[in-house]
Amino acid sequence: xxxxxxxxxxxxxxxxxVGLIAWNFSHQRGFAExxxxxxxxxxxxxxxxxxxxxxxxxxxxxxxxxxxxxPEHAYRMVQDIKARHPYWSHVTLRTAAGDVLFTTxxxxxxxxxxxxxxxxxxxxAVATGRPQISNLxxxxxxxxxxxxxxxxxxxKDGSADVLVAVVATAKWQELLREEGxxxxxxxxxxxxxxxxxxxxxxxxxFVGKPAPGWVLDAIGKSPDGWAEGPALEGEAxxxxxxxxxVSGWSLAFAAPAxxxxxxxxxxxxxxxxxxxxxxLAALVFVLAYARRLSRSMAGLVRTVDVLRRxxxxxxxxxxxxxxxxxxxxxxxxxASLYLLxxxxxxxxxxxELQHRVKNDLQAIMGLIAMERFQSPCAGSCAMLDELEGRIxxxxxxxxxxxxxxxxxxxxxxxxxxxxxGNAVALYGRSHHGGITLAVHADDIEVxxxxxxxLGLIVNEFVTNSAKHAFPQRPGRIMLDLALMETGHVRLxxxxxxxxxxxxxxxxxxxxxxxxxxxxxxxxxEWAVGAGTSLQLSFLVAAVAEAA
Numbered sequence: 432x433x434x435x436x437x438x439x440x441x442x443x444x445x446x447x448x449v450g451l452i453a454w455n456f457s458h459q460r461g462f463a464e465x466x467x468x469x470x471x472x473x474x475x476x477x478x479x480x481x482x483x484x485x486x487x488x489x490x491x492x493x494x495x496x497x498x499x500x501x502p503e504h505a506y507r508m509v510q511d512i513k514a515r516h517p518y519w520s521h522v523t524l525r526t527a528a529g530d531v532l533f534t535t536x537x538x539x540x541x542x543x544x545x546x547x548x549x550x551x552x553x554x555x556a557v558a559t560g561r562p563q564i565s566n567l568x569x570x571x572x573x574x575x576x577x578x579x580x581x582x583x584x585x586x587k588d589g590s591a592d593v594l595v596a597v598v599a600t601a602k603w604q605e606l607l608r609e610e611g612x613x614x615x616x617x618x619x620x621x622x623x624x625x626x627x628x629x630x631x632x633x634x635x636x637f638v639g640k641p642a643p644g645w646v647l648d649a650i651g652k653s654p655d656g657w658a659e660g661p662a663l664e665g666e667a668x669x670x671x672x673x674x675x676x677v678s679g680w681s682l683a684f685a686a687p688a689x690x691x692x693x694x695x696x697x698x699x700x701x702x703x704x705x706x707x708x709x710x711l712a713a714l715v716f717v718l719a720y721a722r723r724l725s726r727s728m729a730g731l732v733r734t735v736d737v738l739r740r741x742x743x744x745x746x747x748x749x750x751x752x753x754x755x756x757x758x759x760x761x762x763x764x765x766a767s768l769y770l771l772x773x774x775x776x777x778x779x780x781x782x783e784l785q786h787r788v789k790n791d792l793q794a795i796m797g798l799i800a801m802e803r804f805q806s807p808c809a810g811s812c813a814m815l816d817e818l819e820g821r822i823x824x825x826x827x828x829x830x831x832x833x834x835x836x837x838x839x840x841x842x843x844x845x846x847x848x849x850x851x852g853n854a855v856a857l858y859g860r861s862h863h864g865g866i867t868l869a870v871h872a873d874d875i876e877v878x879x880x881x882x883x884x885l886g887l888i889v890n891e892f893v894t895n896s897a898k899h900a901f902p903q904r905p906g907r908i909m910l911d912l913a914l915m916e917t918g919h920v921r922l923x924x925x926x927x928x929x930x931x932x933x934x935x936x937x938x939x940x941x942x943x944x945x946x947x948x949x950x951x952x953x954x955x956e957w958a959v960g961a962g963t964s965l966q967l968s969f970l971v972a973a974v975a976e977a978a
Contacts, residue, residue: 474673527557566623578598578622615690617668625647642663646683841879848910873914909923920970952970
């Protein structure tokens with residue numbers, strides 16, 4: 432027993448230790464993740480800077496070509512600019528319609544066949560007047576993968592051409608190498624279509640291939656962030672990424688996941704070992720010096736277990752050298768006996784009260800019946816019938832309160848079933864063709880304050896249906912009581928009669944139903960068509976509070 436008492440605090444201390452280590456590692460890892468995201472953003476800025484250098488050179492060339500109508504002179508000018516950019520494969524001048532005016536890939540004047548792979552980008556550059564960056568391409572002239580940078584050339588006569596610089600991916604490979612990525616880590620550039628443009632590791636194998644699906648999912652959801660998953664080579668990676676503002680490409684910077692996991696495992700194993708040794712030492716100390724206290728505490732625990740079951744016989748006073756423990760035991764025993772006696776008296780008094788109320792209501796119903804037989808007025812007899820039905824609903828509540836397993840509660844389904852059966856039996860005896868009753872009710876326990884208004888509502892509906900809904904023909908009345916998954920209780924009453932006449936829409940019975948529904952926190956929902964239906968919905972929490 433003492434081991435059970437001392438074990439949880441020691442285990443809690445061990446868990447706190449492990450938790451602190453885990454929190455510290457998580458904090459350090461969060462710091463590392465933030466640093467990697469910042470590195471990815473820095474790479475993105477470096478990529479944007481390289482792209483802006485290319486677009487700026489092309490824009491300067493476009494300004495010079497705007498006034499030059501000599502194609503051969505323009506060709507030589509473009510050749511001079513291209514020579515200053517070693518990673519440019521070739522430069523092409525296209526019309527807005529996509530026709531090739533010249534390209535530095537072949538001598539001037541060589542016939543060229545148009546390539547429509549960049550027609551969309553050409554049209555966009557002309558339409559927006561802004562530079563455009565393509566995704567990874569495999570051109571008909573330069574077979575290795577390349578990237579095209581397009582800049583519009585606005586002529587003074589209002590026409591427009593487009594300068595296209597085709598840049599080898601080696602330029603972006605060089606950009607990544609300059610960052611000095613550590614061994615085992617990997618950095619890469621992914622275009623808007625999810626294709627690898629450049630990579631520090633395995634570029635010859637993976638450039639031009641789609642990036643892993645988990646990477647594409649991550650960069651598709653956010654412009655920058657963090658993700659984990661397997662690399663193209665198969666190893667697990669922790670990856671930071673950032674999207675270029677100029678090109679829309681994404682820069683990815685990843686480290687082996689083991690770099691983060693191994694220190695965590697070592698720390699947790701060390702913490703577990705130290706905690707286990709501490710717990711073992713503490714347990715040995717407890718066993719060596721606290722056996723007498725353990726026996727006394729075990730006796731008190733047995734006493735507490737008995738007190739959890741009212742009416743159970745208490746065990747003998749535990750052997751203990753401590754007078755305080757013996758005094759505690761005696762106080763617990765006296766309190767248990769007193770509480771048991773009070774509970775029994777309360778239960779007996781409540782049952783007696785319910786029994787007397789039920790008998791008094793039965794006597795009142797007898798007086799009403801006598802008065803009805805002696806009254807010559809049909810209207811008075813009808814009013815007495817309605818009053819007797821309402822008192823019967825109250826009598827049934829107190830009858831079931833008296834018989835209930837738990838004092839003060841009523842099993843609602845059985846109560847409403849019996850109430851409906853009595854009402855249909857009373858009014859169906861003289862009905863032409865008879866009245867059929869269909870009841871489906873879940874077992875739901877409620878208090879007196881809920882059962883009474885619901886019983887009166889059901890009595891009013893069933894009585895009105897039996898008396899008015901089926902003139903000169905058989906009828907059917909249905910009750911459905913269900914406990915919904917949302918925590919609400921739903922009560923549905925319906926008949927297949929003639930519907931609710933207009934002259935009865937403001938009757939006292941319907942007004943009474945509205946007032947009674949408010950007492951359980953429900954709003955009556957009426958439906959009239961091929962019959963009449965009433966639905967109420969209220970929270971079980973309200974039922975439990977009333978119980």
